Amino acid sequence: MQLFNKKILLGITGGIAAYKTPDVVRKLTAQGAQVRVVLTRGAAEFVSPLSLQAVSGNPVHTQLLDEQAEAGMGHIELAKWADILLIAPATANCMAKLAQGLADDLLTTIYLATDARVCLAPAMNQKMWKARATQENLHRLQLHGVDFIGPDAGEQACGDVGPGRMVEPEAIVSSLAAMSGDDKLAGKHLVITAGPTREPIDPVRYVSNHSSGKMGFAIAQAAIEQGARVTLIAGPVTIAPPANATTISVTTAQQMYEAVMRHIPQADIFVATAAVADYKVSDVAENKIKKSDEKLTLTFVKNPDILKEVAALPSPPFTVGFAAESQDVEAYARGKLRNKKLDMIAANDITREGLGFNSDENALHVIWHDGDEHLPPASKTDLAKTLIALVAKQYNNKMSK
Numbered sequence: 001m002q003l004f005n006k007k008i009l010l011g012i013t014g015g016i017a018a019y020k021t022p023d024v025v026r027k028l029t030a031q032g033a034q035v036r037v038v039l040t041r042g043a044a045e046f047v048s049p050l051s052l053q054a055v056s057g058n059p060v061h062t063q064l065l066d067e068q069a070e071a072g073m074g075h076i077e078l079a080k081w082a083d084i085l086l087i088a089p090a091t092a093n094c095m096a097k098l099a100q101g102l103a104d105d106l107l108t109t110i111y112l113a114t115d116a117r118v119c120l121a122p123a124m125n126q127k128m129w130k131a132r133a134t135q136e137n138l139h140r141l142q143l144h145g146v147d148f149i150g151p152d153a154g155e156q157a158c159g160d161v162g163p164g165r166m167v168e169p170e171a172i173v174s175s176l177a178a179m180s181g182d183d184k185l186a187g188k189h190l191v192i193t194a195g196p197t198r199e200p201i202d203p204v205r206y207v208s209n210h211s212s213g214k215m216g217f218a219i220a221q222a223a224i225e226q227g228a229r230v231t232l233i234a235g236p237v238t239i240a241p242p243a244n245a246t247t248i249s250v251t252t253a254q255q256m257y258e259a260v261m262r263h264i265p266q267a268d269i270f271v272a273t274a275a276v277a278d279y280k281v282s283d284v285a286e287n288k289i290k291k292s293d294e295k296l297t298l299t300f301v302k303n304p305d306i307l308k309e310v311a312a313l314p315s316p317p318f319t320v321g322f323a324a325e326s327q328d329v330e331a332y333a334r335g336k337l338r339n340k341k342l343d344m345i346a347a348n349d350i351t352r353e354g355l356g357f358n359s360d361e362n363a364l365h366v367i368w369h370d371g372d373e374h375l376p377p378a379s380k381t382d383l384a385k386t387l388i389a390l391v392a393k394q395y396n397n398k399m400s401k
């Protein structure tokens with residue numbers, strides 16, 4: 001009951017998903033939370049203040065300058081009252097206003113005036129979510145310390161399919177509870193790389209590997225369940241990312257490097273599960289290469305070593321590497337732990353049938369500077385939970401020194 005007695009201010013903005021918010025309120029109060037509601041003008045078109053008043057047991061706030069509210073609870077009082085400001089659904093317009101510090105209504109004014117933890121559950125059309133401006137606003141808000149729940153991907157009210165659906169009320173409430181509790185990684189920010197990278201040869205061909213992203217995505221999910229905020233930077237994969245991770249899709253190692261470096265200053269822990277191409281083609285052909293010659297020679301040049309560069313930063317996060325090895329697994333893994341100056345490494349023996357790349361199971365030998373643990377074959381979901389528990393323990397040990 002991590003939300004017991006928590007004062008939650010629910011801001012509702014004008015999206016179709018607003019009709020689900022009485023259910024969010026009901027589920028929050030069932031956890032013992034005290035809930036007050038702020039409705040924007042647009043939101044009042046989708047959900048009635050009266051029903052929200054009935055489920056929350058408190059008057060609903062709609063106006064910045066409201067004589068009655070000012071006499072009772074004005075915007076500053078509401079901002080001070082809240083332990084958590086949850087905005088669900090958060091529209092693209094709301095995100096843009098918050099990112100810019102605009103304060104032209106009650107909700108945006110409260111955002112500027114509150115010390116509460118702020119958490120947004122976005123909801124919008126998939127194109128609007130992917131739009132450059134929205135993604136920039138997302139990054140800006142994350143820099144401000146705002147947490148995001150979702151959005152989910154799937155079929156949308158407008159008929160489009162893609163990311164932008166508001167996470168379901170039950171998942172919003174459980175994420176909020178995880179973020180607020182004494183979970184092992186509560187409030188920590190993990191940056192996780194996953195999947196392969198793809199290095200182009202010409203406009204139709206590329207070099208890549210068999211990584212599916214399953215291991216990295218399972219680790220992201222396990223970290224979220226322990227209360228962490230996760231930025232997942234994924235190469236080209238076909239599986240769906242965890243609902244509550246902020247996922248950034250990249251193609252090449254250089255793009256993965258740039259995305260990691262953008263987010264690493266805010267990270268507490270970095271987990272590199274991606275199978276990053278060590279080399280890229282030096283001169284990518286502008287046009288499709290024709291098979292006119294008997295032989296084709298390509299020159300490869302090194303890609304940046306993302307993990308090594310993160311660990312070499314002046315104040316690196318707690319850094320966890322992976323090692324996919326086909327021989328002398330432990331010796332190579334220990335070498336990488338030492339040479340790349342990592343805090344921890346998880347080695348997988350990729351010669352073991354049914355484990356490692358592109359399978360649902362794996363086995364890991366997790367090594368840190370004064371200990372190690374063998375995690376026997378198990379589903380990637382279960383392995384990720386054990387690995388995250390080990391990471392949290394070693395991270396907390398390091399922080400307490």
Ligand code: PMT
Pocket residue numbers: 193194195196210211212213214215216253272273274275276277278303304305306307308320321322323324325336348356357358359
């Ligand atoms: O995606 P799945 O199908 O679930 O498979 C999971 C996995 C087998 C890919 C995963 O468990 C794994 O072992 N990932 C690391 C694979 C790998 O490429 O290891 P490596 O030995 O080449 O690299 C060592 C470490 O450096 C890794 O943490 C890697 O992410 C990182 N690295 C490597 C090269 C590079 N240029 N930048 C990096 O960050």
